[in-house]
Amino acid sequence: MNQSIKERVIKILKNFSKKEDVAFDDGTELKDLGLDSLDTVEMVMEVESEFSIQISDDAAAEFKTIGEIVNFITNAK
């Protein structure tokens, strides 16, 4: 797992999270952060812009955990 990608993803997610006392790690599920569907759309846009990649709506819909986002970015780069 690429540490720097993971750190950058967590930094973005911390801005969107509506829950306190959440541990941010590979296995953390996005639903545990309290993101609604609109938050998720915006979060994915931030990830696209941060890593200069494109994420299709279908791929974004599959994201369940932080680790899955990090893996997607690693494979896309």
Next chain:
Amino acid sequence: MKDRVVITGLGIVSPLGVGVDHNWNRIKSKKSGISKLGDEYDKIPSQIAGLVPRGTNAGEFNIDDFMSKSEQRRNGKFISYAVAAAAEANKMAKLGDIEDRTRIGVCVASGIGGLPEICETCNAFEKQKEEFGSRKISPFFIPSVLTNLAPGYVAIKFECKGPNYGASSACASASNAIADAAMLIKSGHADIMIAGGAEASICPLGVAGFAALRALSTNYNNNPEVASRPFDNDHDGFVIAEGAGILVLESLESAISRNAIIYGELASYGMTCDASHITTPSGEQSARAMSFAIKEAGLNPSDIGYVNAHATSTPVGDKCEIDAIKSVFGEHVYSDKFAVSSTKSYTGHLLGAAGGVEAIYTLMALRNQTLPPTINVNNPIPEIANINFVPEFQSHTFDYAISNSFGFGGTNTSLLFKKYD
């Protein structure tokens, strides 16, 4: 008692600051809320505005007090002002203690909605649409600019499940929202309504648009504090401003049953339209709006002790309104029992929020039996000769007051408030 509607909460965000008491103290000290705009307005003829003061000191607007970072991202600036003003009114009226949330509704109106957010998104979209299409547009763009997301978001924040909308009528929006709210209470659709207006359209395009209409003051760019001068010979247009003014309206029955503090009564209202020109007022129908409200309340013109004028500091509008007032009140305007002032001399023109902020100043005047001055009047226009335009903060014994709001499209709304004892 459902026929009687009283006011049990007030909340303000204005160029004079955040909070009703803070605003009233600023009025007592006769200190203008108008300031100079930044460099991006240099090519626009009007470079001044009534901006909400921001910061963390008392009376300054700090959005973190009202919204989380995530909420700030998804709401336009006018919505944040609505929420902040509603928070004060909600707290004052102790609405949080009420169990049945279905009997509380929201009518908060905006004249324009999220204009700065439209501009920012449009500029960003133009730069990247060829490459990305809609992919870079925030999913919150539309909900952050829709006028009805002000009442919508206030309802979410304060759990109000009754009627929810804000009919838009330009610079009369807040006054129409307050009248609508009273009608909803009288017709039984709600017992309590959070009502008023919110506006935040100060951005280069917004100012340029009003400047193109030749509606704005342009002679006082280096002396902003004296720019808004209704009833003065050197008035040269209005000063654009932002903020929110929100009231809690409630049936007298409901207010008494829960021992709420009552700040005044909305006795009646009059609504008319010039049906003549989109921007130039005719006067005749603004007079009829006042007369209608007086008649509806079962009063005579001589019962009205104070008019908080719409008077925006435009030569045509100020004169037209004074002539309309004379036609309604006759010789009464010259008596010491009558006064008219324009608090826009302090705040500038809050457009769709003006009627809400001014309704609150009118209620504060009635409750304290004092009158807010018109500042910056050095040479009164001839039309106002021998009429008390309130040059100084003064005490005044009166039971009834009218707050006027007129808007583009020729719309006229007069709210008639009664002192509650």
